[in-house]
Amino acid sequence: MAGILVFIEQRNSDIRKASLQALSQARRLAGGEVAAVLVGSGVAGAAPGLGAYGAAKAYVADDPNLALYSAEGYAEAVAKAAAATSPEAILFAGTAMGRDLAPRVAAKLGVGALADVVSLERDGDRLVARRPVYSGKAFATVDAGGHTPQVVTLRPNVFAAEETGGVAEVVTLDGLALAIRAVVKELVDTGGGEIDVAEADIIVSGGRGLKGPENFALIRSLAEALGGAVGASRAAVDAGWIAHKHQVGQTGKVVSPSLYIAAGISGAIQHLAGMSSSKVIVAINKDPDAPIFKIADYGIVGDLFAVIPPMVEEVKKLAG
Amino acid sequence: MNCIVCVTSVPDTASVIKIGPDGKKIDEGGIKWILSPFDEYALEAALQLTEAKGGEVTAVTYGPARAEAALRDCLARGAHQAVHVAGGEATLGDSFTIATVLAKAFAGRSYDLVLCGVKGVGTDCSQVGQMLAELLAIPHVANVTKLEVGDGSLTAGRDVEGGQERVECPLPALITCQKGLNEPRYAALKGIMAAKKKPVEKVEVASLGVTEGADPFYVVRSLELPPPASEGTIIKGEDDPAGAAAQLVNLLRSEAKAI
Ligand SMILES: Cc1cc2nc3c(=O)[nH]c(=O)nc-3n(C[C@H](O)[C@H](O)[C@H](O)COP(=O)(O)OP(=O)(O)OC[C@H]3O[C@@H](n4cnc5c(N)ncnc54)[C@H](O)[C@@H]3O)c2cc1C
Ligand SMILES: Nc1ncnc2c1ncn2[C@@H]1O[C@H](COP(=O)(O)O)[C@@H](O)[C@H]1O
Numbered sequence: 001m002a003g004i005l006v007f008i009e010q011r012n013s014d015i016r017k018a019s020l021q022a023l024s025q026a027r028r029l030a031g032g033e034v035a036a037v038l039v040g041s042g043v044a045g046a047a048p049g050l051g052a053y054g055a056a057k058a059y060v061a062d063d064p065n066l067a068l069y070s071a072e073g074y075a076e077a078v079a080k081a082a083a084a085t086s087p088e089a090i091l092f093a094g095t096a097m098g099r100d101l102a103p104r105v106a107a108k109l110g111v112g113a114l115a116d117v118v119s120l121e122r123d124g125d126r127l128v129a130r131r132p133v134y135s136g137k138a139f140a141t142v143d144a145g146g147h148t149p150q151v152v153t154l155r156p157n158v159f160a161a162e163e164t165g166g167v168a169e170v171v172t173l174d175g176l177a178l179a180i181r182a183v184v185k186e187l188v189d190t191g192g193g194e195i196d197v198a199e200a201d202i203i204v205s206g207g208r209g210l211k212g213p214e215n216f217a218l219i220r221s222l223a224e225a226l227g228g229a230v231g232a233s234r235a236a237v238d239a240g241w242i243a244h245k246h247q248v249g250q251t252g253k254v255v256s257p258s259l260y261i262a263a264g265i266s267g268a269i270q271h272l273a274g275m276s277s278s279k280v281i282v283a284i285n286k287d288p289d290a291p292i293f294k295i296a297d298y299g300i301v302g303d304l305f306a307v308i309p310p311m312v313e314e315v316k317k318l319a320g
Numbered sequence: 321m322n323c324i325v326c327v328t329s330v331p332d333t334a335s336v337i338k339i340g341p342d343g344k345k346i347d348e349g350g351i352k353w354i355l356s357p358f359d360e361y362a363l364e365a366a367l368q369l370t371e372a373k374g375g376e377v378t379a380v381t382y383g384p385a386r387a388e389a390a391l392r393d394c395l396a397r398g399a400h401q402a403v404h405v406a407g408g409e410a411t412l413g414d415s416f417t418i419a420t421v422l423a424k425a426f427a428g429r430s431y432d433l434v435l436c437g438v439k440g441v442g443t444d445c446s447q448v449g450q451m452l453a454e455l456l457a458i459p460h461v462a463n464v465t466k467l468e469v470g471d472g473s474l475t476a477g478r479d480v481e482g483g484q485e486r487v488e489c490p491l492p493a494l495i496t497c498q499k500g501l502n503e504p505r506y507a508a509l510k511g512i513m514a515a516k517k518k519p520v521e522k523v524e525v526a527s528l529g530v531t532e533g534a535d536p537f538y539v540v541r542s543l544e545l546p547p548p549a550s551e552g553t554i555i556k557g558e559d560d561p562a563g564a565a566a567q568l569v570n571l572l573r574s575e576a577k578a579i
Binding site for chain 1: 331333334335336337339346357358413414415416417419441442443444445446447448449450451452453454455458459460461462463478479480481482483484485486487488489490493499500535536537538539540541542543544545546549550552553554555556557558561562564565566568569570571572573576578579
């Protein structure tokens with residue numbers, strides 16, 4: 001049976017956690033061999049280790065012109081690996097890169113793609129995916145209509161990464177033409193050393209209930225105590241209290257951390273669209289009827305200004 | 321500077337979603353249809369470019385009869401031309417077929433820049449732009465929040481985790497537009513009146529050589545509402561916030577094992 005190919009994303013040779021999650025999911029589903037494709041410059045050293053997550057082979061495109069991401073260049077490399085493996089499916093992690101690359105690769109191969117998938121199972125020779133639609137107000141169960149390869153992007157942090165041991169055989173992809181027209185000239189760090197919400201395992205978000213920009217310090221102190229990232233509602237972003245990169249929701253980032261704490265956020269449907277697949281949801285709101293409580297696993301009805309400072313102390317006690 | 325803006329008509333984001341009788345589509349009764357919010361950034365960017373550099377904005381949609389309203393909205397805001405490829409009900413969410421139809425509809429039209437929204441709200445795929453660029457054999461930049469267009473090339477800023485990529489790209493090219501790129505204008509009454517008189521070019525999807533539903537790349541097996549959320553543990557914290565905080569942290573540690 002044909003195997004599954006997984007695109008592996010790296011930044012400075014650090015393999016993205018979400019790619020390892022995709023690799024593990026491929027191992028759980030594959031009828032045949034699982035192969036990885038790793039693209040970048042000076043990245044070959046990271047390839048054998050992909051075996052630990054289930055890759056039997058790791059195809060590597062290593063070229064200075066691939067140092068920074070390029071949809072065209074990376075798509076060419078992935079298509080070449082697909083030609084070498086004739087996979088039944090190609091999986092991508094649904095990061096900014098994966099969401100950009102997967103559809104370009106799919107179109108290059110003349111097939112469709114299933115985006116933002118939160119469950120992926122096998123039904124005979126088809127993969128069946130479940131994906132949120134209408135901003136999470138409904139879920140669609142879909143397949144790729146019998147076309148192969150089946151191109152799928154997986155929502156990060158939904159599938160478990162499992163280390164099983166092993167070393168991947170490295171295969172070099174060469175002879176790439178790399179006709180790159182859209183060239184990434186630089187990657188500007190806008191994170192300022194902070195964890196991006198899209199990558200964080202714990203997120204503490206603040207909304208209009210914070211009353212002003214200075215009170216994000218309170219959110220930040222809880223996030224720091226928990227080792228998490230700071231998120232925000234659109235109301236807080238639109239008020240200019242915090243940068244848009246922190247926004248969670250339909251017009252912000254879609255996140256699935258293990259723990260999402262929403263403080264002073266009402267829980268509008270567009271906010272829920274970005275965070276309702278979080279594993280544990282906590283709401284802190286003074287309005288017991290706020291919609292956020294309907295999806296919260298835990299909550300405190302109360303004044304966030306009175307609740308968060310003792311929470312920070314309690315969390316610090318656990319750590320200390 | 322000729323721009324083509326791809327737009328799609330979607331349920332108002334405040335709509336209550338109900339599942340239709342076939343269990344595969346939404347019940348469209350009571351839904352208000354709007355121009356997909358991200359397409360507004362695409363249209364605004366195109367209008368600003370042609371205002372500064374001349375040329376025309378053509379809005380294109382592939383959708384059922386009601387999608388014409390999205391085109392009228394574009395015309396009212398200043399688009400010069402509108403093209404309606406009629407159909408699209410059987411291919412909802414099938415990004416590759418949609419991109420194929422759009423690419424065929426572009427044949428014979430001249431453009432320097434194609435603009436899409438970053439995501440069609442509703443199907444939530446974020447794929448049509450990239451696929452269309454590949455089919456048109458032009459480069460693309462997705463998730464654009466900054467744009468400068470020069471002579472024969474563009475520079476775009478694109479948000480990624482923890483950073484922003486600065487991309488340079490020759491024209492013709494395609495971009496997908498994200499919130500932050502601009503502030504979309506509203507249609508003025510004068511524009512709305514004028515839009516009523518502007519023609520909308522009709523194209524039958526069959527005339528493009530596509531038989532809808534014949535060879536789908538996206539098959540919806542079923543559509544369901546999310547499972548009802550289980551009752552959470554809600555602590556009353558008005559009188560003793562510190563006690564509630566301690567109780568919550570304890571539950572997160574010992575019961576949820578989240579910290
Ligand atoms: C097309 C579109 C896209 C959108 N995209 C997004 C998006 O991506 N993300 C997003 O978040 N929103 C989005 N929105 C906006 C969304 O509809 C809401 O307006 C927004 O989420 C509200 O933010 P909020 O919860 O912070 O503010 P509010 O709704 O004003 O809620 C503030 C909450 O704080 C509580 N509160 C006040 N004081 C205190 C206190 N002292 N202690 C505890 N609680 C307190 C209040 O009870 C209230 O529940 C979008 C809207 C549209 C139309
Ligand atoms: N049926 C359609 N007609 C025209 N443009 C579309 C259509 N579907 C999607 N698009 C464009 O592609 C973008 C992304 O849509 P999607 O890939 O469905 O999330 C939209 O914001 C539109 O710009």
